[in-house]
Amino acid sequence: MASLHLYDDATARAFEPFALTRPAGELRAGALLVRERWTMALGIPAQGFVGAPHLATFEELEAPPASPAELPAGTLLVNTRCAPALDGIDPDADAWACEGRLAAVRLRDPLPVERLAGGALALEALLPDGARATPIRGWWLDAVWDYVGRLTAMLADDLPRLGHTIEVTRHGATVLGTHPVFVEAGATVEPFVVFDVSAGPIMVRRGAHVLAFTRVVGPCYVGEDSIVTADKVAACSIGEQCRVHGEISTSILVGHANKAHDGFVGHSMLGRWVNLGAGTTTSNLKNTYGTVALWTPAGVVDTGLQFLGTLFGDHAKTGIGLRLTTGSVLGAGANVYDRMPPKAVAPFAWGGAVPYESYDVEKFVQVAARAMARRQVTLGERGAQALRAAHARGAGLRVELARG
DSSP: OOOEEEEOOTTGGGOTTTTTTSOGGGSEETTEEHHHHHHHHHTOOEEEEEOOGGGTTOOOTTOOOBOOSEEOTTOEEEETTEEEOTTOOOTTSSEEEETTEEEEEEOSSOEEGGGGTTSOOOGGGGOOTTOOEEEEOEEEOOSTTHHHHTHHHHHHHHHHHHGGGSOBOOTTSEEESSSOEEEOTTOEEOTTOEEEOSSSOEEEOTTOEEOTTOEEESSEEEOTTOEEESSEEESOEEOTTOEEESOEESOEEOSSOEEOSSOOEESOEEOTTOEEOTTOEEOOBOTTOOOOEEEETTEEEEOOOSBOOEEEOTTOEEOTTOEEOSSEEEOTTOEEOSSOOOSEEOTTEEESSSSOEEOOHHHHHHHHHHHHHTTTOOOOHHHHHHHHHHHHHTHHHHHHHHTO
């Protein structure tokens, strides 16, 4: 069987605040992680990823390790900025094109990974002479905000395909609308839950728990072992082991994130191990109703989106009652409280007001290990090394943002 490896190109490696601590294949696009999408579409498990050097020891749950020094002939190399539809793909093709752009290629010859080190090599350069790319359905994620901007369309497409083996059921809830409700065996839906499927389907995975007096609006995905309680949850993709309370709309929780209290979160994306203090609220619409600009490593960019909240990097934490302005970026490992922070907060920032202090790296690693242990996940030495490498690499961003 051919091996599958995930390639973060230079664009994906700039998807902050997430790229500092994870490869793009481990970001949630629609209902699934990008890696899971490719694995499901091709029927082949991922064996490795080619990403930024500081992620060499990245280690997390079922994620594959960094790829070896050479990829053998026959390897399927996929661009992680392409999120394939879950239709299924011919695994025997030479190459695959999505929306007219090359998304994956089968290597005819062995490839030294050092050729991909900077992320500048395009897959077209690896296309064998005479090879033809097979068209596939999917979505390109050309900017980090596209995960949010394309969320509802992807969920509407994903859930019927994921749900084809799950019984369509009302599961005792009040159901409004005609789209299906998929509740996997082992999930719990309490009385007085309302599933509004007027605009799209809903899926609740095994081990998940939807508590009474919760209104879930489709298209919406609730991942394994997550708990959703007592407010309106609309058009969201909630990864595994999350805690969600209060109003949340058109947002992505990669997994293992806590929004366990009141406060509105809209058109936002939460990395793993994010914890929002009680009353944390995001703004997702400007008073002018204009498009939202967002900080990126290349500068502030107009996203073209009218609705965009906050991008929370992995392990970011907010204090109680914190307010976040439209189009905010909270860096990985940042811990902020008291006053409204600026639109861009550097990774591993700490404090109640600008200028923030830098979170001591060893204290951060200790806290990360404690937080993960609460979900029965162990932070291993390789994972801790990756966090230390991210802290070191983030020093440049801390200096840049401190200068304004």
